[in-house]
Every structure is written in structure tokens, then in C-alpha cells.
Amino acid sequence: DQQVKQNSPSLSVQEGRISILNCDYTNSMFDYFLWYKKYPAEGPTFLISISSIKDKNEDGRFTVFLNKSAKHLSLHIVPSQPGDSAVYFCAASAFNNDMRFGAGTRLTVKP
């Protein structure tokens, strides 16, 4: 049962434009949400997180938005750079420390 869903397997954007990656979840007990980036032949690396008491968190070019009523979060990358090309995973956790991951979205940023 996929509790965290990323419905877009891939996304392609032009360098300098905005990339928006989306994620939906079904478990209302989730209260922490994270995004990871993964390059080929490497493990996922932590990118940015947000707790359910907030609706926005920003870190440089990366912003995560959380809409609790819709059980939806998104990651905005502005401006997108070719080095951002990777697979992005959305993840969520409830009261404990184990995380559930989405299937990932492959982002390609074209020069």
C-alpha cells in the first residue's frame, strides 16, 4: 500500500525555469515530510524537510510547500540548473522515525 505517491515519473524543464515536483500522501498521521535527491549509483541524499506545523520551508533555491488539508506537498526549484538533474524522492514519517518513500520523479534540466 503506497502511502506516499509521486504520480509523475518524469519531468523535463529548461535551465533557469522553475521545476515543480509533486507528492501526495494518504496517512493523516504523517507529520514530517522530506525530499531527497538521488544520482545514479549513489544513495539518496537529504535535501529539505518540513514539519506539519508549517506550510512552507525555504533553503536557497529549494522551497517545500505543504497543504495538509489536501495531503499534498510540492518541491519548487528556482532557478533550475543542469546539476539538479536527478531522481527526487518524497518521504514522510509519523510519530516514529521510520520513513515511507514515494516512487520518485526523474527531473531533467536541459541547458
Added chain:
Amino acid sequence: DAGVIQSPRHEVTEMGQEVTLRCKPISGHDYLFWYRQTMMRGLELLIYFNNNVPIDDSGMPEDRFSAKMPNASFSTLKIQPSEPRDSAVYFCASSLFDRLSGYTFGSGTRLTVV
């Protein structure tokens, strides 16, 4: 710190053989996680430990899979006997109990069972 270290990076084995994957977490991290990545199911949590004690193994697919953490600096995931459907990339990750800081993942072990 060298990060989370997994070995081997690649493993090719024949069906029916025993496979052991190894993980060294980051020193001081008290949580350790084993994930499996496949095309069909994405990243699945198999089992996790807190202070070397298994907390939740509900993701372990069947009795052929077992995991141990004999001390704070070492964990193993064993598959016996292995089957072709076990072919996947297996990741180990470690963390502190800081839910906003995420996990640190190793580079993974790509397992191929032929």
C-alpha cells in the same frame, strides 16, 4: 566521517545461495534502516533498529530475509536462500532521532540473483 559504508557494492549470486549484505552506520547514529529499491515498488523499508534493537521488521518480505545488528557499528542483512525476485538495490541508512534532518544513506548494494 566516511558516511554510511555498505559492502559489497555489487553481488551476483546463483539462486538458492546465501547472500549477506553489510553496513557500517555513522558513528553516534542510533537508528539504522534497511531499504530495498526496485522499479516496481520504489524504496521499501525492510527493517529498522534503534540502539541495536530491531523495532519494526514488518517490511521484511518473508522468512528468507533476516537482519542483525550485533553492535552499534555493524549490521547485516541476510537472504537465505536467494531467489531471482530478490534482485534489487539494497540501501542501508542511519540517523539520529531528529526527524527534520533525514537519514544518511549508503551507496547501496546492487544484488543480482541468477
